[in-house]
Amino acid sequence: DAKTTQPPSMDCAEGRAANLPCNHSTISGNEYVYWYRQIHSQGPQYIIHGLKNNETNEMASLIITEDRKSSTLILPHATLRDTAVYYCIVRAPNQAGTALIFGKGTTLSVSS
Amino acid sequence: ETGVTQSPTHLIKTRGQQVTLRCSSQSGHNTVSWYQQALGQGPQFIFQYYREEENGRGNFPPRFSGLQFPNYSSELNVNALELDDSALYLCASSLTNEQYFGPGTRLTVT
Numbered sequence: 001d002a003k004t005t006q007p008p009s010m011d012c013a014e015g016r017a018a019n020l021p022c023n024h025s026t027i028s029g030n031e032y033v034y035w036y037r038q039i040h041s042q043g044p045q046y047i048i049h050g051l052k053n054n055e056t057n058e059m060a061s062l063i064i065t066e067d068r069k070s071s072t073l074i075l076p077h078a079t080l081r082d083t084a085v086y087y088c089i090v091r092a093p094n095q096a097g098t099a100l101i102f103g104k105g106t107t108l109s110v111s112s
Numbered sequence: 113e114t115g116v117t118q119s120p121t122h123l124i125k126t127r128g129q130q131v132t133l134r135c136s137s138q139s140g141h142n143t144v145s146w147y148q149q150a151l152g153q154g155p156q157f158i159f160q161y162y163r164e165e166e167n168g169r170g171n172f173p174p175r176f177s178g179l180q181f182p183n184y185s186s187e188l189n190v191n192a193l194e195l196d197d198s199a200l201y202l203c204a205s206s207l208t209n210e211q212y213f214g215p216g217t218r219l220t221v222t
Contacts, residue, residue: 002154032209034210041200041216041218042215042216043114043116043202043204043213043214043215043216044155044202044204044213045114045213046210046211046212049209049210085154087154091209099145099147099157099160099168099170100145100147100155100157100204100211101157102147102154102155102156103154104153104154105154
């Protein structure tokens with residue numbers, strides 16, 4: 001079972017920031033938080049991951065709370081092409097045979 | 113574009129038949145994972161191959177099997193197809209921790 005909890009859906013206006021929350025209250029000390037997204041009928045796309053510090057790349061920012069029990073993915077200026085299902089996943093690194101355990105994710109709808 | 117390709121993109125099979133799906137991993141990636149995604153659900157892990165050996169498996173029956181070749185490309189074989197095997201089959205290649213997914217193969221079993 002997925003170790004994360006996400007709201008099933010969120011709406012965002014184009015050009016505004018989209019803030020997607022994730023709860024992972026049982027995360028272990030060596031587990032990272034990963035975010036992927038899946039645009040309709042395509043393969044999931046890696047977005048970003050982090051351990052305890054905030055991370056930023058060209059796609060998004062990841063804010064992890066100090067107790068690491070929750071995190072927020074931020075898309076700073078959402079566009080229509082950001083409409084997708086967003087998955088928050090916790091996973092320990094470098095474990096042979098470990099898989100990404102996907103929950104149902106958050107369906108983000110960006111509208112003009 | 114992740115550099116991971118899958119073939120075919122779509123296919124239709126009849127219950128009881130066998131199917132082989134193919135995946136070419138991103139250059140240099142030595143690990144391939146396969147996932148099944150039913151409509152409206154998140155992807156479910158089938159198994160993973162590392163340097164031609166299976167090194168992890170999800171809750172799927174033995175009629176789901178696979179291979180990884182020396183060039184790290186991979187096959188997923190499903191025997192005795194059932195209607196519930198209808199799904200999007202995804203492969204993902206990795207070298208370290210990030211997995212990069214292909215576009216998937218849509219399998220319909222009638």
